[in-house]
Amino acid sequence: MEANGQVTTAGQLVKQRPRRQIRVKTWNRSTVVTRATLLILAGLTVYAFFSFDYKEIDFVQAMLATFANLKSMFLEPHLQRFTFGHALYQVLVTLGLAFLTTLFGAVIAVFFGLLAAENLSSKWVSSVVKGVVAFIRAVPTVLWVLIFAVAAGLGSVAAVIGMTFHSVSYLVKAYSESFEELDKGVIEALKASGAGWWQIIFQAVLPSSLTYMISWTFLRFEINFAVAVAMGAAAGAGGIGFDMFMASNFYLDIREIGAITYFILAVAILLEITAAKLKKRLT
Amino acid sequence: MTALLEVQSLSKQFLGSEGKALTDVNFSVSEGEFVSIIGPSGAGKSTLLRCINRMIDASSGEITFDDRNVTKLKKKELKMVRTKIGMIFQHYNLVDRLSVIENTLHGNLGKKSAIAGVLGLYSQEEKEQALRILSVLGLESLIYKRADQLSGGQKQRVGIARALIQNPRMLLCDEPIASLDPNSAKVIMDHLRDISTSMGITVLVNLHQVDVALKYSDKIIGINSGQVVFNGSPAAITKEDIQRIYGSEAEDLIFDLGGIHAS
Numbered sequence: 001m002e003a004n005g006q007v008t009t010a011g012q013l014v015k016q017r018p019r020r021q022i023r024v025k026t027w028n029r030s031t032v033v034t035r036a037t038l039l040i041l042a043g044l045t046v047y048a049f050f051s052f053d054y055k056e057i058d059f060v061q062a063m064l065a066t067f068a069n070l071k072s073m074f075l076e077p078h079l080q081r082f083t084f085g086h087a088l089y090q091v092l093v094t095l096g097l098a099f100l101t102t103l104f105g106a107v108i109a110v111f112f113g114l115l116a117a118e119n120l121s122s123k124w125v126s127s128v129v130k131g132v133v134a135f136i137r138a139v140p141t142v143l144w145v146l147i148f149a150v151a152a153g154l155g156s157v158a159a160v161i162g163m164t165f166h167s168v169s170y171l172v173k174a175y176s177e178s179f180e181e182l183d184k185g186v187i188e189a190l191k192a193s194g195a196g197w198w199q200i201i202f203q204a205v206l207p208s209s210l211t212y213m214i215s216w217t218f219l220r221f222e223i224n225f226a227v228a229v230a231m232g233a234a235a236g237a238g239g240i241g242f243d244m245f246m247a248s249n250f251y252l253d254i255r256e257i258g259a260i261t262y263f264i265l266a267v268a269i270l271l272e273i274t275a276a277k278l279k280k281r282l283t
Numbered sequence: 284m285t286a287l288l289e290v291q292s293l294s295k296q297f298l299g300s301e302g303k304a305l306t307d308v309n310f311s312v313s314e315g316e317f318v319s320i321i322g323p324s325g326a327g328k329s330t331l332l333r334c335i336n337r338m339i340d341a342s343s344g345e346i347t348f349d350d351r352n353v354t355k356l357k358k359k360e361l362k363m364v365r366t367k368i369g370m371i372f373q374h375y376n377l378v379d380r381l382s383v384i385e386n387t388l389h390g391n392l393g394k395k396s397a398i399a400g401v402l403g404l405y406s407q408e409e410k411e412q413a414l415r416i417l418s419v420l421g422l423e424s425l426i427y428k429r430a431d432q433l434s435g436g437q438k439q440r441v442g443i444a445r446a447l448i449q450n451p452r453m454l455l456c457d458e459p460i461a462s463l464d465p466n467s468a469k470v471i472m473d474h475l476r477d478i479s480t481s482m483g484i485t486v487l488v489n490l491h492q493v494d495v496a497l498k499y500s501d502k503i504i505g506i507n508s509g510q511v512v513f514n515g516s517p518a519a520i521t522k523e524d525i526q527r528i529y530g531s532e533a534e535d536l537i538f539d540l541g542g543i544h545a546s
Contacts (some may be wrong), residue, residue: 189376189442192336193449194365194393199400203389204378 069254077258081251082243091263094232094239098224101160105167105224106217112168113175114201119184129172136169141227145235159237163227167220174220178212179205211282218275225271229264240264286311286347287452287485288335293344295330295509304330305509308344312502314452317479317486319496322506323529328489331506332455335487336368337361349452366393369446373458375438377445379431383422386430386441387413390448409448416444420474436467443474453485454478461491468492472499493525 025031079087115121116129136144145162152158182205190200206213232241240260247256288311295305305327312318320328333339335346337353346353353364369390377386391409392400399405405413417423420440430438439459446454456475460468476499479486490496496503497517505513505520505528512527513520 183374183376185372185374185376186378188338189370189372189445190389190392192338192365192368192370192455193390193445194362195389195400196362196392196397198397199392199395202401203381203392203403207378207380210380 073254073258074261075258076255077262078255079259080253080256081247087240087243087260087263090238090240090243091267094228094241095225095267097156097159097163097228097231097237097239098221101163101167101228102217102221102224104160104164105171105220108164108168109171109175110213112172113179114205116172116176117179119180119182119187120197120201120205126176130176133169133172136165137173139166141166142230142234145231145237149235154236156237159228159231159235162235163224163231167224170220170223171216174216175209175213178209178216181212182208211279214282215275215279218271218278222268222271222275225267285314287314287316287349288312288487289345289347290331290335291345291347293331293334293346294342295327295334295339296342303342303509305334305341308506308509308511310504310511310514312453312485312487315479315483315485316501317476317488317499318502318504319488319490319500320504320506321490321493321496321528324491326506327509328506329457332457332487332489335455336365336370362393366449367452369449369451369454371439371442371446371454371456371459373461375430375435375442377430377438377441380429382427382429383417383433383441383444384410384413384426387417387444387448390445393449413444413448416447420444434467435463436470439463439467439471440474443471443478447478451484453487456486456488458489458491460495468495475499 082090112129112133116126116133118126121129141163144165145159148161148165149155149158152161186204186208187200190204195203228237228239229241229244231237232239232243233245234241236242240263244257244260247253247260290308290310293305293308294303296303308331320331322328330339334341335348335353337356341354344354348364349367351360351364353361356364378389385403388403388405388409391405395404414423414426417426420443422437422440422444425433425437430441433441442459454475459475460471463471472495475486475488478484488496488500497520500517503513503515503517503520504511505524507528507530513524
């Protein structure tokens with residue numbers, strides 16, 4: 001009986017509510033803009049598929065051919081034009097390019113990062129450095145390499161300079177932001193005891209932000225490895241990227257591309273694992 | 284007793300703010316005195332303390348420390364004066380990732396050459412002195428612990444050690460016990476009092492706890508909205524003075540003035 005009584009009261013409560021829909025979202029500017037954007041993008045996608053020039057390709061056949069290519073690439077890889085040892089050496093060359101540019105970039109970026117951190121330099125200097133760095137970062141690495149190739153010629157020199165250039169701009173932003181996160185009280189404390197700028201940098205700022213700096217630098221190293229592969233192909237910087245370029249564009253050997261891809265994948269995974277381990281040990 | 288610190292008609296107006304943070308502040312502190320500055324939040328206590336070692340530049344007025352006009356000093360001389368003034372903070376302001384002894388030795392950076400400071404090269408005497416100070420403060424078993432592994436009270440004792448290794452003439456303490464539990468707070472205040480009495484170091488403390496200020500100080504300076512409204516010994520303070528400092532009825536405040544004077 002008691003249970004029955006409760007049910008009726010609950011039913012009465014529901015009846016007392018005015019019967020109108022309750023909206024969870026309100027219509028404000030941001031929801032209108034997001035929805036309009038999504039709608040326009042959806043419309044454009046549909047339109048694009050209708051307006052493609054398909055050149056009377058048989059869709060099913062094309063799909064099957066692609067799968068066949070992928071299958072021979074990844075399931076039947078082989079090394080025909082060079083040995084395993086050579087491939088390993090070329091991967092090391094590419095890693096070397098990534099390491100060199102990251103190292104150069106990191107050393108230069110520490111200095112400019114200090115100048116770009118608002119709490120360590122003046123507001124004026126900080127905004128100038130940040131502005132220049134943002135401009136450099138906005139231009140892709142590949143483009144910088146090609147720009148420097150005008151002076152240095154296509155090859156490893158242009159690749160090193162261009163990649164260093166972009167690494168510096170990337171790391172300056174990363175470093176300066178970790179410097180800015182430092183508790184300003186620590187700087188105040190050392191300043192109050194009469195310590196100078198360089199002493200504060202080396203005794204308080206760098207020890208406090210070292211973990212951030214190392215993890216950012218390693219992230220950039222991973223990026224630089226990927227870029228170094230592309231530079232081998234696009235700018236003739238050597239390394240595994242160049243072999244890949246030759247296998248695909250010159251010998252048209254899909255199976256060799258597959259083998260090289262596995263090499264690069266293995267190194268990338270290795271880097272990832274190292275980075276994770278390093279981070280764990282540092283904190 | 285000669286005056287170690289003399290503040291004359293000190294005023295401070297922050298850029299872009301209308302009212303003055305400090306208006307015509309005058310007081311003097313003798314060698315070895317223990318002085319508490321009390322007043323409500325935002326009254327200008329921290330600003331006053333930071334004007335003394337010029338972490339903040341005063342707008343007008345003069346500050347004389349050890350017969351030198353601090354407000355007129357050049358960069359190099361200012362650094363020299365700062366090495367003679369230790370500072371202690373509410374949030375300890377230690378470098379979290381470094382050890383207790385490294386943080387303590389930081390107090391010596393101001394006296395070192397840039398290179399030695401950058402590389403963290405300390406002499407044997409400096410290290411011995413650091414150990415001596417740390418053992419006085421009861422931290423000798425923790426010298427290799429990282430600062431972020433310490434409790435609040437321990438951190439503040441490291442803060443005191445860092446200030447003491449400077450061999451300072453004066454300590455400026457900006458609400459040193461505001462983040463501590465009553466037990467740790469008592470330990471810290473006892474150490475500060477002991478430093479003042481046995482080492483003859485002048486101590487200037489910003490405090491929120493009126494009863495603590497009355498118990499430990501030789502002199503109390505009360506500040507309200509940037510002006511000194513009381514300057515005298517703790518024994519001379521009355522309910523009216525407290526009311527002028529805090530702008531409320533003394534009865535409303537959570538402490539017992541009579542009880543303190545009686546004890």
